Amino acid sequence: MYLSKLFIPITKDLPAEAKIKSHQLMLRTGMIKQSSAGIYSWLPLGFKVMKKIEQIVREEQNAIGAQEMLMPTIQSSEIWKESGRYEDYGEEMLRIKDRQGREMLYGPTNEELITDVFRSSVKSYKSLPQILYHIQWKFRDEIRPRFGVMRCKEFFMKDAYSFDLSDEGAKKSYNKMFYSYLKTFRRMGLKAIPMAAETGPIGGDLSHEFIILAETGESKIYADKDIFKIDLNKYKFIDSSLQKMREDFTKIYAVTDEKYKEEEFNKNVKKENQMITKGIEVGHIFYFSDKYSKPMNCLIDDKDGKKTSVKMGSYGIGVSRLVGAIIEANYNNNVMKWPKTISPFDVVIMPSISKNNKENLEKAEKIYKELIKQNIDVLLDDVDENMSNKFKKHDLIGIPYQIIVGSKTVGDNFEFKELNSKSEILSLKKIIKKLKN
Ligand code: P5A
Numbered sequence: 429m430y431l432s433k434l435f436i437p438i439t440k441d442l443p444a445e446a447k448i449k450s451h452q453l454m455l456r457t458g459m460i461k462q463s464s465a466g467i468y469s470w471l472p473l474g475f476k477v478m479k480k481i482e483q484i485v486r487e488e489q490n491a492i493g494a495q496e497m498l499m500p501t502i503q504s505s506e507i508w509k510e511s512g513r514y515e516d517y518g519e520e521m522l523r524i525k526d527r528q529g530r531e532m533l534y535g536p537t538n539e540e541l542i543t544d545v546f547r548s549s550v551k552s553y554k555s556l557p558q559i560l561y562h563i564q565w566k567f568r569d570e571i572r573p574r575f576g577v578m579r580c581k582e583f584f585m586k587d588a589y590s591f592d593l594s595d596e597g598a599k600k601s602y603n604k605m606f607y608s609y610l611k612t613f614r615r616m617g618l619k620a621i622p623m624a625a626e627t628g629p630i631g632g633d634l635s636h637e638f639i640i641l642a643e644t645g646e647s648k649i650y651a652d653k654d655i656f657k658i659d660l661n662k663y664k665f666i667d668s669s670l671q672k673m674r675e676d677f678t679k680i681y682a683v684t685d686e687k688y689k690e691e692e693f694n695k696n697v698k699k700e701n702q703m704i705t706k707g708i709e710v711g712h713i714f715y716f717s718d719k720y721s722k723p724m725n726c727l728i729d730d731k732d733g734k735k736t737s738v739k740m741g742s743y744g745i746g747v748s749r750l751v752g753a754i755i756e757a758n759y760n761n762n763v764m765k766w767p768k769t770i771s772p773f774d775v776v777i778m779p780s781i782s783k784n785n786k787e788n789l790e791k792a793e794k795i796y797k798e799l800i801k802q803n804i805d806v807l808l809d810d811v812d813e814n815m816s817n818k819f820k821k822h823d824l825i826g827i828p829y830q831i832i833v834g835s836k837t838v839g840d841n842f843e844f845k846e847l848n849s850k851s852e853i854l855s856l857k858k859i860i861k862k863l864k865n
Pocket of ligand 1: 570
């Protein structure tokens with residue numbers, strides 16, 4: 429893609445309403461545009477990043493055997509009346525009526541809808557266990573939407589739902605998802621800490637939030653630093669190993685302020701290991717057994733032909749929130765650097781251009797063609813402006829690698845720079861090799 433052709437409305441002014449870095453940066457680099465309070469359009473750059481996050485989430489869900497489907501955003505109030513949550517959910521639910529006066533709502537979550545799908549088709553224990561998920565917009569009429577995409581009204585969520593015959597089986601599904609979440613966030617360059625959490629309006633008695641460290645986070649956290657020492661690679665994808673993994677994580681102290689007790693913290697965590705900081709919740713998993721299946725009559729024949737309520741859990745990842753959260757976790761000294769797996773482009777070529785000298789641009793175009801051939805997602809900054817402005821702009825956009833075509837270019841050797849590090853002069857062959865690694 430040529431930068432001059434890309435719809436990326438960069439603004440110089442610091443948007444007054446944006447209080448945290450990710451919100452400021454996303455507005456300044458034209459990733460999003462506010463449409464009304466807590467509701468955003470995703471412009472090409474922001475959308476590209478979100479799609480990369482979505483794809484990693486999808487691959488890791490598929491890897492544990494979860495199956496993708498798609499449920500609608502608009503739901504009927506009937507099923508919510510059956511579960512008893514229609515009144516309980518309160519003002520956060522956007523309630524609407526269709527032209528026949530039927531009560532509908534814009535889904536804030538999908539426990540009821542998936543239970544309705546499931547009860548109409550699955551009748552026997554032989555079809556269990558199952559995990560279904562979709563990646564779909566949600567609407568919650570947040571009283572104070574803020575921090576850009578981090579707490580908004582309309583947001584993109586991956587929500588998965590597990591169905592098992594017994595509580596024991598359901599805990600195995602929970603462990604699989606726990607493992608999948610740690611892997612998912614690791615692929616995005618994030619260190620997520622699983623923390624025992626309150627279950628709120630979703631319900632149940634077992635729940636973990638996945639929190640990444642960031643000063644601007646909304647959750648205050650108390651944890652033992654040893655939690656970062658656990659090596660996920662040592663666990664296998666078998667039930668016993670996954671159970672051990674969850675025990676290893678959960679025996680290390682890590683809670684948000686909802687569950688924090690000073691005495692417990694001091695008793696369980698050595699002074700030098702105590703970490704009190706803030707974090708952003710990027711995922712949340714719940715086990716609530718038959719909280720929905722029982723009132724909604726989602727029954728299964730067990731081995732003896734006896735009817736029993738299916739045991740369920742639900743598992744959410746804030747896909748759109750992650751875009752902001754990743755910026756918060758990676759922003760440093762006025763420079764933004766995307767993790768390679770998420771970056772909107774793999775590399776940017778920056779030729780030094782002037783009115784009388786188009787030679788560098790021509791060289792840059794040659795490199796561009798070669799990189800495209802090699803399947804590298806490349807941006808060519810063909811805009812006619814001085815190099816110092818170009819560097820400032822790309823420090824903002826945060827593409828992790830730059831190829832600079834200017835005075836240091838000799839023949840087939842170019843200046844290659846990883847953001848935040850010194851540049852080196854490398855042949856195009858070596859540059860391609862580095863980018864492919
Ligand atoms: C789990 C999946 C649920 O809704 N039902 C289906 C369960 N959980 S949750 O914790 O309420 O939300 C899951 C994740 O969605 C993100 N999130 C938000 N992102 C942006 N703006 C919001 N207002 C918002 N609310 C929730 C979070 O990442 C959360 O972990």
